[in-house]
Amino acid sequence: MGNLQHHSPTTLRVNGKPRTLTVDHRRVLLDLLREDLDLTGAKKGCDHGQCGACTVLVDGRRVNSCLLFAVALDGCEVTTVEGLSGDGEEPHPLQRAFLERDAFQCGYCTPGQICSAAGVLAEAAAGHPSHVTAPAAPSGEPVPLDREEIRERLSGNLCRCGAYPRIAEAVEDVIS
Amino acid sequence: MKEFAYVRAGSVEEATSAYASRTGARYLGGGTNLVDLMKLGVEAPAALIDVTRLPLDSVEELPGGALRIGAMVRNSDLAAHPLVRHRYPALSQAVLAGASGQLRNAATTGGNLLQRTRCPYFQDLSKPCNKREPGSGCGARDGVHRDHAVLGHSAHCIATHPSDMAVALTALDGRVELVGPEGARSVAAADFHRLPGDRPEQDTEIRPGELVTGVVLPAATAGLSSAYRKARDRASYAFALASVAVVLRLEDGVIGHAGLAFGALAHRPWRARRAEEALLGAAPTRAAFEHAVDLELAAAQPLRDNAYKVPLARNLAVDVLSRLTDAALTGRAS
Numbered sequence: 001m002g003n004l005q006h007h008s009p010t011t012l013r014v015n016g017k018p019r020t021l022t023v024d025h026r027r028v029l030l031d032l033l034r035e036d037l038d039l040t041g042a043k044k045g046c047d048h049g050q051c052g053a054c055t056v057l058v059d060g061r062r063v064n065s066c067l068l069f070a071v072a073l074d075g076c077e078v079t080t081v082e083g084l085s086g087d088g089e090e091p092h093p094l095q096r097a098f099l100e101r102d103a104f105q106c107g108y109c110t111p112g113q114i115c116s117a118a119g120v121l122a123e124a125a126a127g128h129p130s131h132v133t134a135p136a137a138p139s140g141e142p143v144p145l146d147r148e149e150i151r152e153r154l155s156g157n158l159c160r161c162g163a164y165p166r167i168a169e170a171v172e173d174v175i176s
Numbered sequence: 177m178k179e180f181a182y183v184r185a186g187s188v189e190e191a192t193s194a195y196a197s198r199t200g201a202r203y204l205g206g207g208t209n210l211v212d213l214m215k216l217g218v219e220a221p222a223a224l225i226d227v228t229r230l231p232l233d234s235v236e237e238l239p240g241g242a243l244r245i246g247a248m249v250r251n252s253d254l255a256a257h258p259l260v261r262h263r264y265p266a267l268s269q270a271v272l273a274g275a276s277g278q279l280r281n282a283a284t285t286g287g288n289l290l291q292r293t294r295c296p297y298f299q300d301l302s303k304p305c306n307k308r309e310p311g312s313g314c315g316a317r318d319g320v321h322r323d324h325a326v327l328g329h330s331a332h333c334i335a336t337h338p339s340d341m342a343v344a345l346t347a348l349d350g351r352v353e354l355v356g357p358e359g360a361r362s363v364a365a366a367d368f369h370r371l372p373g374d375r376p377e378q379d380t381e382i383r384p385g386e387l388v389t390g391v392v393l394p395a396a397t398a399g400l401s402s403a404y405r406k407a408r409d410r411a412s413y414a415f416a417l418a419s420v421a422v423v424l425r426l427e428d429g430v431i432g433h434a435g436l437a438f439g440a441l442a443h444r445p446w447r448a449r450r451a452e453e454a455l456l457g458a459a460p461t462r463a464a465f466e467h468a469v470d471l472e473l474a475a476a477q478p479l480r481d482n483a484y485k486v487p488l489a490r491n492l493a494v495d496v497l498s499r500l501t502d503a504a505l506t507g508r509a510s
Binding site for chain 1: 177179180181182184204207208211212215216224226228252255256257258261262265268269272273275276277278279281282403411412413
């Protein structure tokens with residue numbers, strides 16, 4: 001267990017279920033999900049916040065789970081690709097669209113792409129602008145997501161197979 | 177990664193006293209840079225004081241029209257805030273030009289200011305770096321330095337400050353609010369970051385134990401317009417090769433106020449005072465813009481592989497000045 005000064009009890013609500021663990025302060029959320037909770041959907045790509053493969057939702061917002069110490073998230077709600085569709089009976093519309101569009105080759109970046117896209121939809125609905133949103137667009141109103149917006153907003157998710165055109169199409173399918 | 181103690185601060189006072197009572201403490205904001213540096217071994221704090229739950233997470237208008245941005249306001253919330261978008265578009269644009277959606281959701285206003293350079297020599301423990309290890313030398317000066325400084329660098333360090341947000345805050349005459357063991361104070365954003373000189377390990381004027389609590393922007397008076405433009409190697413999710421924030425007001429057909437700052441050219445956001453002086457009172461013509469920006473950039477001392485930054489920065493600044501002026505003269509929103 002090690003020195004208590006370097007560990008803390010931490011409770012996260014993961015995909016709807018409360019999970020309490022004594023975590024080494026060095027444990028990042030990504031490793032906690034994969035190693036401690038056996039939720040291997042979120043992937044370790046670069047482990048430095050550059051590739052987006054580890055993207056999950058914390059309190060509904062997309063983040064890089066490789067850059068978050070789990071201890072700092074005590075009390076937070078975490079949603080991974082495994083929990084995106086709620087009860088898991090039906091795939092999330094984004095999951096279905098990625099399948100229908102064949103929006104991947106190796107699939108390693110896909111859980112991150114899908115969680116990130118879920119975050120994008122929520123951000124645009126809440127009126128969050130992006131680098132390509134017209135500065136004069138009204139504040140607080142949903143931002144329409146055209147191809148350019150989707151590509152800009154998903155730029156934090158790299159796909160080394162280069163499946164970008166179909167990823168963008170899959171997200172478009174869910175919007176329309 | 178070295179083990180560390182963790183303290184979640186519930187108030188600013190709790191945070192500063194927790195910091196003061198431990199050696200090797202660091203404040204933890206969104207962690208998007210600090211956690212990465214800990215993984216790389218560049219940072220090895222003995223304790224992290226988590227300040228993300230401090231009640232400094234709002235953007236509020238002060239009496240008289242100034243705007244206070246709490247240090248814990250996340251970058252994405254800052255960029256989306258209606259008052260920021262409408263009154264200080266350069267700030268919203270600068271934040272949105274940086275990083276990715278995921279990183280902006282985590283990164284805080286205070287942490288953005290305090291992020292470290294992305295100089296590859298700083299981030300690589302096997303390389304010499306005076307900023308990381310004073311006295312070890314600078315690997316970049318004769319090495320790979322295409323992204324490095326052209327203004328204000330020293331024999332000891334040629335790193336640039338990577339923030340987009342700080343460039344806009346500098347041009348907008350923002351002030352950084354700090355609380356530390358000796359009380360509260362504020363520093364102009366333009367003076368908050370340092371030039372490297374012979375102490376490149378010191379990025380800012382922050383004193384040991386001080387915590388950034390917020391940033392205050394002066395009231396955006398009628399007719400003030402602003403914009404940010406950034407050049408990078410790809411269309412999104414890359415650090416600047418050069419960037420510019422411009423704040424402008426025309427009065428009776430001449431320039432009544434000019435705030436101009438460059439990013440990615442120096443160890444700090446580069447407030448272009450010489451250019452501003454030349455612009456004040458001038459008619460807003462392309463020739464006047466070129467003249468003013470050239471006066472500023474005459475001080476540039478490019479390295480072997482980064483001379484391209486000087487004309488790039490010049491063209492960005494002239495373009496943004498021209499666009500803001502055109503918009504003001506035709507009555508369009510900038």
